[in-house]
Amino acid sequence: MTAMVGTPTLTIGRLVLRAPGQNDTDRIMALIRDEAVVQWLARVPWPYRRSDAETWVAGAVDGAAKGDEYAFAIDKGGLIGIVGLRDVRTAPELGYWLGRAWWGQGIMTEAVGAVLAFAFDALGLSRISSGVFKGNDASLAIQRKFGFMEIGESDFPSLYHDRTLRHIDTRLSESAYRSHQS
Ligand SMILES: CC(C)(COP(=O)(O)OP(=O)(O)OC[C@H]1O[C@@H](n2cnc3c(N)ncnc32)[C@H](O)[C@@H]1OP(=O)(O)O)[C@@H](O)C(=O)NCCC(=O)NCCS
Structure with missing residues (x-):
């Protein structure tokens, strides 16, 4: 893997993917305080507080400084969602969410495509893990488009549901x- 410290800005079509900052906390809160979004995310606390957004942004900034995490704000005239890679140095994992108003327009397919190109071309990663809670067929459809294989099932804790799913x-x-790609 190629060490890269700091999150680059990626421009793809109608989207800009950029490092998130504390200026984004209001927007993150407004979009993620939506059970239709959070029900599919493992690590997002519920109820979601301002301090949760601030802590998440601080963690993303710290992870980027260490070259272990690349969290991108998906920006289309302001933040509309997040896509990112965590644990890049040990077990790279892809995660993402999009504000409900922007679903169904191919936006996350574009954003995930840009982050995977960054991961394999710029960082030189050899593999990336991800997954979905059962029933999240839209998210699984995105992963399949890029060649993600289903390798098994597990019981994974969800903070929102307060149990494993x-x-x-x-x-x-x-x-x-x-x-x-070819
Ligand atoms: C999942 C999510 C990121 C999708 O974002 P999006 O921008 O609407 O996704 P896209 O439009 O790029 O692509 C969705 C694909 O799933 C397909 N799809 C949508 N609903 C589907 C369903 N119920 N069953 C099967 N496929 C479905 C769409 O047709 C599309 O594929 P296509 O481009 O071949 O038509 C968004 O709904 C979201 O943030 N959900 C809540 C959080 C979440 O689930 N995060 C991922 C956790 S693993």
Whole structure:
């Protein structure tokens, strides 16, 4: 892997992917305080407080400084969602969410495509893990488009549901990613 410290700005079509900052906390709170979004996310606390947004942004800034996390604000005239890679140095994992008003326009497909290109081309990662809670077919459809394979199921804790849920575990190798591109 190529060490890169700090989150670059990626421009793709109608979107800019950029590092999030504390100026984004109001927007994050407004969009993520939505049960239709949070019900599918493992690590987002509920009820969601301002301090949760501030802590998340601080963690993203710290992770970027260490080169271990690349969280991108999806910006289309302001933040509309987040896509990112965590644990980049040990077990890279992709995660994302989009404000409900922007669903169904292909935005997350574009954003995930840009982050995967960054991960494999710029960082030189060899594989990325992800997954979905069972029933999240829109998210699974996005992952399949890029060649993610379903490798099993697990019980994964959800802060929102306050229990574990069945989770479809997925993984994308660089070679599967490349063969889906061609
Ligand atoms: C999942 C989420 C990121 C999708 O974002 P989006 O921008 O609407 O997604 P896109 O439009 O790029 O692509 C969605 C794909 O799923 C498909 N899809 C949508 N609903 C579907 C369903 N119920 N079953 C199967 N496929 C579905 C769409 O047709 C589209 O595929 P296509 O481009 O081939 O038509 C968004 O709904 C979201 O943030 N949900 C809540 C948080 C979340 O689930 N995060 C991911 C956790 S793993």
